[in-house]
Amino acid sequence: MSEVVAAPLIELRNISVSFRGASGVIRAVDDVSLVLGRGETLGLAGESGAGKSSILKAMLRLVDVDSGEVRFDGQDVTRASGRVLRPIRRRMQAVFQQPETTLNPRMRAGTSVAEPLRAHFGAAAVTQGRIAALFEQVGLHPDLADRYPHELSGGECQRVAVARALAVGPELLMLDEPTSGLDLLAQRELVQLLQNLRRDRGLAWLCVGHDLTTLRQLCDRVAVLHAGRVVEIGPASKVLQRPRHPYARALVASLPVPDPTRRTVISPLAGDPPDPGALPKGCAFHPRCPHAQDRCRNDRPLLVPLPGDDAHQVACLRSQELEG
Template sequence: MSETPLLSAVNLHKTFKVSSHNNSTGVLTALDRVSLQLFAGETLGIAGESGCGKSTLAKIMAGLLKPDGGSVLYKGKQLAQLGQNERTVFRRKTQMIFQDPFSSLNPRMRIGDSISEPLKIAGIPAPMLRKELTRIMTAVGLQSDVVDRFPDEFSGGQRQRIGIARALAASPEILIADEPVSSLDISIQAQIINIMLQMKSDFSLSMMIVSHNLLILRHICDRIIIMYLGAVVESGPASELFQHCRHPYTEALIAAIPGLHTANVSRGELLRDDLPSALSIPSGCRFHPRCRYAVDLCRHEVPKITDHGNGHSAACHLSNKLYG
């Protein structure tokens, strides 16, 4: 891995103004001082229950949404300070794959035109365009004779292949995928994941993959970040995080995976109640109302992110006591 991260986040903060049921407006905290680093060649997973801020983070990292505070750095330079040309390069080099590729494809555009749009923008001359289009479509397992069809003529899995092909056509360095397989049948999920892994090595990509499915992330990621209610609570190498988690929330997520046995995870239903509202983040440790290990300190004092070595860190007052 190179020293300077390809993409990094420093203390990202994001709130949304929302109107509640009695028509008063409230401020919801979607991200609270989130920092992370994505190195060249790495696959980074972002996990956490629905509503933890994963999509908000992905959009900010891709430059599609502005944070209220903190910054995103591309090769060490703040996105907000990139000049026009550098910003264009960043937009092309950082591509996003969405959960529902249908929403990101123009329904009235033939898929050949959709996929080749980034090639045209990049100035690929017409004679080479068809060849490049065929190469990319073949890479994602699409027959080149479907170029004249429209998005609604394809299945969910094929549409996701189209979404990946369109992203690849921009010659990206970074792919940010937000729940890329969660809307697909289980059998199709594995195919799409395998295509993404193949693309990563064939096209030398770095990837940030958002998923609420920890098993998928364990399979494909070098490192995993666990988010809870807008904050990072644990991060570390994927295998270590599974073998030796250091946060009760991670423990509960792992315990919820059927048939998986790992060293320091108690079995059974550990995650009680629903995720609290992001409109009123609990005091102290934000996980305390659902944590079966919570002590008085947890209710009053925000736990610091503590480094446990080997790139593994966690924000829990009792991490050493609970997990050694």
């Protein structure tokens, strides 16, 4: 008999996702593998178009993968039937970019929160007390349940979206830019709320973000995506403070970090991201990389651990030479 080993909460094994665009096939996600355990948190960083949202959509099976598989608690999501997917979908919930637009504008906030409860547990599960408790849990006055999205602030809408996601008792949250469009105070409150939820419920999450400060506050580990591939992954403190991949370095340097002890230098990332319909050969970053050599134009770098640090991995042919 083999030993029983608990499956990770969610695992992506070599997934690729492509879309058919006007100019041909776009490879949005290219051979990505990621693992997330129970109660763990992972951030996804990368420029617009890097494939961050597509990864979340593949995990939720809102898009199909070309190859590879997504396993949730050991079950294959990629080929599961609707009957198998239903309970899995309850266990992983998403909060998408800009809830002002993703919440149904014609639905009162309370009804938006009640909807998944009704869908998963039936009408009897929807009680005023339960809805009020969910509102309170995300720091909203239960009276706001009667309002429509346009009668709420951005931060309040975001909390309604979180309450809606929490209603059915998920183990995993997919957060797509949860703090975008919020002012600093609302951002801080949302981060605090999520951290409390993690502490009290052992929630795990995958968080997409442009704002590296928020990612550092919300995530234990961070993966940097470039042109649909993970180019660096490791503990958030290491990846965001001392990135090793030239793209990760440029990305971190290009984003403002509010740190009073450091002069903030905002140097925009030079050049455009590659055309996802026609990725360059070799390392997809080579046309913009100041360190590119001939081999970078020909050989595709694999993700490999840094010497003596299995948790921190980098996909750069020159990462050893560029040390420091």
